Amino acid sequence: MPQSPSLLLPRLVSAILLLTGLALAGGGAWLALLGGSWFYLLAGLALLASGxxxxxxxxEALVVFALLLLGTLGWAIWEVGLDWWALAPRGGMLVVLGLVLLTPWVTRPLGTRARAGSGLALGLVVLATGVTAGIAMLRDPHAIEGNLPDRRIAxxxxxxxxxxxxxxxxxxxGQRFSPLDQITPQNIARLEVAWQYRTGDTRGQPGEPQETTFEVTPLxxxxxxxLCTPHQAVIALDATTGAEIWRYRPTILNDLAxxxxxxxxxxxxxxxxxxxxxxxxRPLDPARQADARAAxxxxxxxxxxxxxxxxxxxRLFMPTADGRVIALDPATGAVCRNFGDGTGQINLWANMPNPRPGGYYSTSPPVVANGVxxxxxxxxxxxxxxxxSGVIRGYDARSxxxxxxxxxxxxxxxxxxPPEATYTANSPNAWSILSVxxxxxxxxxxxxxxxxxxxGGNRSPAVERFSSSVVALDLTDGSLRWVFQTVHHDLWDYDVPSQPTLVDLTIGGQTVPALVQPTKQGELYVLDRRTGAPLLPVREVPAPQGAAPGDTTAPTQPVSTLSFDPPMLRGRDMWGATLVDQLACRIQLRRLRYEGRYTPPSLQGSIVYxxxxxxxxxxxxxxxxxRQIAFTTPAYLAFVSRLIPRENATELYVQxxxxxxxxxxxxxxxxxxxxxxxLKPFLSPIGLPCQQPPWGYVAGADLTDGRIAWKHRNGTVRDLTPLPLPFRMGVPDLGGPIMTRGGVAFASGTLDNFVRGYDVTTGAQIWESRLPAGGQATPMTYTGTDNRQYLLVIAGGHGSLGTTAGDYVIAYALPGR
Structure with a gap:
């Protein structure tokens, strides 16, 4: 006989409870066998009973569900406290099911007892859960509140x-600090777009790699x-109006690797x-130039x-994607014929081993000082x-x-x-920005x-000495003055990614010329830039052992006093949209190899965090x-690294x-x-990060003592979800910040399309503007001929991150006087 319409919804809800219970009970049993939390198994059994x-x-179905929801609330608070974004996947699905169970279409077929007793119990638990959620929404347990010092030195x-x-x-x-002070925390809200320019150069052209990005910081x-564009055009603009003055388009070799x-x-x-x-x-050798071109x-x-x-x-110097540095006249954009023995360029392929066009070039500008x-x-x-080769070369900047x-x-x-020799192949390279x-x-x-x-099983002693290090070289002759290694026997792609920042610091009552080196693993090493000796203490800590066959691991790794290294991931840190995909992340965490930072790559797969x-x-x-302070944008994303044994020299295993x-x-x-x-991000089955947010912050640090004064989540998921949800969860940032003497900082690199302004002292966000594309570049600021301070932002997007593509150069300023 057909079912009564009044029973259709209860049966449908019952089926959902049973199916969800089966998923949680089955996955929960697996997790328990792996040594993880028993909660998911018990929750699955409770859902099966309720269903x-x-x-x-x-x-009694409502009573069982009320007990499950109450137990889940207590377990969630025990695991993560009153952290809204950590609580939501633990209780959100159950609260929705609880609200459905309280609807008259479900309770009416259960009789008056359900409405008067069981329904009341479930309603009270749902209400308690809602109140807890409301309290959690008002808190940010990840924030550090405080002020950076206001002292100033000359x-x-x-x-x-x-x-x-x-x-x-x-x-x-490399300080990214401007002495301009026209824009302040008091007037920043009045910033407006002064002009906008479009380069016409966007990603999506034939033969380009996925990671085609507009990352320029103009001069x-x-x-x-x-400025230069991703496809190597050089453009000069009027700084006050944004009008194009000239454009240079070099001929670039096709079919680049x-x-x-x-x-x-x-x-x-x-x-x-x-x-x-x-x-x-040294006199140029025409034969050597010919040999390089032939290679x-x-x-x-x-x-x-x-x-x-x-x-x-x-002259301006422009690095090209086919391995040259071209010299241009800033006045006209014409090539400098009195450079490079009449060629107008430096040929970076000279004496380079293993020539493969596109396999080697400079993505970052050279540094120029003392004529070199x-x-x-x-x-x-x-x-x-x-x-x-990763060779570093010094050229006469005039010839x-x-x-x-x-x-x-x-x-x-x-x-x-010598002309007939080549540099060491496959040696550590410097792809980032140098300082001088x-x-x-x-x-x-x-x-x-x-x-x-x-x-790293075949690395030489020289490679081991210099890999993932910052080195100081003499400008005159290139001789090595000192080396400081940030990772020993690097197996995690923890190359030193950031430009060293040079600043004089007052430490122990003495003014010391310092170097601040950010790293991928979250350290800020503060060194004496004369000698490389640490100014803030650096200690060696034991590291996980057990590399893959044929390789080794370093017994210890360095850690700075000033560190943004995140805590070790635990089961309670796993995330997801629901309990089900959070459970899947917990199972992954247990199945993959993970012993904290520096867990070696493995055949089973290792978490790199x-x-x-x-x-x-x-x-x-x-x-x-x-003020001797730093404004930083730390980001946190875990990856998975799995080694795949190669059975022959030519087969493609991961393509x-x-x-x-x-x-x-x-x-x-x-x-x-x-x-x-x-290599892949550590994601849930539906593509969300397995680690709970925040994934990105702004943070301020005192460089004289290593104290982190404040730290706040930064950015929303508005451009990362199918719906434009403005949830301020804290998203990663790629692109640097700047600071000004006016007490404000600016950054545009978050994965949502915004440029934001911050009060440097407190870290509070005090301004934002919507961008037409991703802002994965470092902004800059300057004064125009109208005596206004301009903030310049590049909005072009990042191919690998999937942010919105564009070709925008946008200048902001306070309203004209």
Whole structure:
């Protein structure tokens, strides 16, 4: 006989309870066998009992469900306290089911007893749960509240006029601090768009890699802005109006084996520096130049093909994706023919082993000081053991002649390499931004590790000494002054990603020239930049052991006093939209290898936390040299690294069965090693992070004593979910912050499309503006000819992160007077 309509909804709800109970009981039993929490098994059994009773029309179903919900509330508070975003997946699904059970369509068939007794009990528990949720919404247990010190010292000048921005980090010191103070916490709410410019260069062009990104921080010199685009155009704009003045489009070699396609910025040599007597360069060897061009066939020549060229005084330097550095006239955008022996460029393929166009180039601008241009380059991470060299080279910034080369495979020989020789293949490289102290005559280089990242069984002693380190080199001859290693025997892609920040600090009553080095694992090492000795204590802590066969692990790893390293993940830290996918994450946590930070890669799969996305990445930090404080944007995402044994030298193991299109590299195959590697974020079955939020913060630290004064979640999931939900959960940031003397900081790199302003003293967010695309770049600030302070933001998106693509350059200012 057909069922009564009045029983249809109770039976449907009963079926949902039974199915959910089966999932929780089955998964919960598995988790319990793995040594995890028994809660999910017990909750599953309770749901099965409640569902069975409801199917039979018994009012006790509501009582059983009320006891389950009450027990879940107590368990959740015991595990995570009054943390709303941690409580929600534990109780949200059950509260919704509880509300459905209280509807008249469910309770009416159960009789008056359900409405008067069982229903009342369930209603009270649902109400208690709602009150608890309301209280949790008003709290942020992850926040650190406090104030940064207001003291000010007379900081040494950085040589840049107050209203300008002459290098990636404003100066070679890499502070990302402007002495401008027109914009303050009191008037920041009045900021408005002053002008907007579109470059016309967006991702999605044939042959480009997935990670095509608009990451530039423009230079501001006189009243001009200079920037480069992902596809290598160089543009000059009027800094006050945003009008285009000139555009240079270099010819770039086709079919490049690129892992990344970006240009983070340009470098500049002033006319006064260009006119200074040049260091007598090594004579250029035409045969050597020809050999380099032959190694990379058809490499374009900047002055060729009828390209306008001039004799330059001042010049801009542009790194290209095919392995060159081109010198341009800032006035016109013409190529400098008095550079590079008439070619207008430096050929970075000279003496480079294993030539493969696109496999080596500089994604970051060179540093220029004391007449020397110093540049590193990016090498493919996890393709093979036969990649190019990570050599660091110093060139005469006026002629383009090679002055010195520092090769970590031969660190004591820095004289220019003979024409017939090649640099050490597959050595640690410097893909990020360098810093320079012209007074000390030192350039500071953040180094990565030798490819591949997850296997180190064949690394040499020289590689072991310099991998994942910051080194100080003499500007004059490239000789090594000191090295500080941030990770021993790096197996986690914890290369040093950020530009070192140079600042004078008052420590122990003495003013000390310091270097602050952010790392992917969350450390801020504060070192004496003369010697590399720690100014804030660094200790060695025991590290997990047991590397894959053929490899080793370091017994200890360094940890700084000033650290944003997150606590070790536990079962209670697992997250998800519901109890079911949270349970799946707990099972993953138990099945994968995880013994805390520095758990070695393994065949079963290891959790890498912090992941290789990094607590800090190339965006670095901002430092106020007067207040001796840092504004930071730490991010937290766990990854999974699984080694896959290679049975032969050529098979593709992690490419989905087919090679990448065109010339793009087969990433993570690790040809030449025993293992390919599968790398992915640590996600739930429905694609949410397995670790609970927050995933991104802003934080302020006192650099003189290592104290973290405040820390607040930052950013929303508005652009990360199908619905534009403005939940302020704290999302990762990729792109650096800046600070100003006006007491405000700005950052635009969160994975939602906003630029935000903050009160530096308290960390409070005091302004935001919606961007038309992802802002994964470091902003900058300057003064226009109208005497207004401008905030400049790049909004172009990031290919790998999937943020909104665009080509926007946006300037904000206070309303005109």
């Amino acid at each position: 069975a009773l409801l199917w039979r029309g018994r009012a 900081a040494a000048p950085d040589g840049v006029p107050p209203g300008e921005w002459h290098a990636y980090g404003r100066s070679g010191l 501001k010199i006189d009243n001009r802005l200079f 690129l892992q990344h396609l970006t240009c983070r910025g340009l470098s500049w040599l002033s006319a006064a520096e260009a006119a200074a007597p040049a260091t007598p360069p 990379v066939p058809n490499l374009p020549i900047a002055t060729g093909g009828g390209t306008p060229s001039v004799d330059c005084g001042a 241009l110093v540049i590193g380059g990016t090498v493919l991470d996890n393709v093979s053991t036969t990649e190019q 383009g002649a090679l002055v010195w080369n520092w090769d970590s495979g031969a660190p004591d020989t820095t004289a220019p390499i 102290d012209a007074t000390l005559g030192l350039v500071y280089v953040p180094l990565g590790n030798q490819p591949p990242d997850q296997f 912090p992941g290789n996305f990094g607590v800090f990445n190339w965006g670095g930090i901002a430092v106020d040299p007067e 989905g069965g087919s090679p990448p299109p065109g010339a793009l590299p087969a990433l993570n195959e690790n040809f030449g090693t025993p293992y390919a590697v599968e």
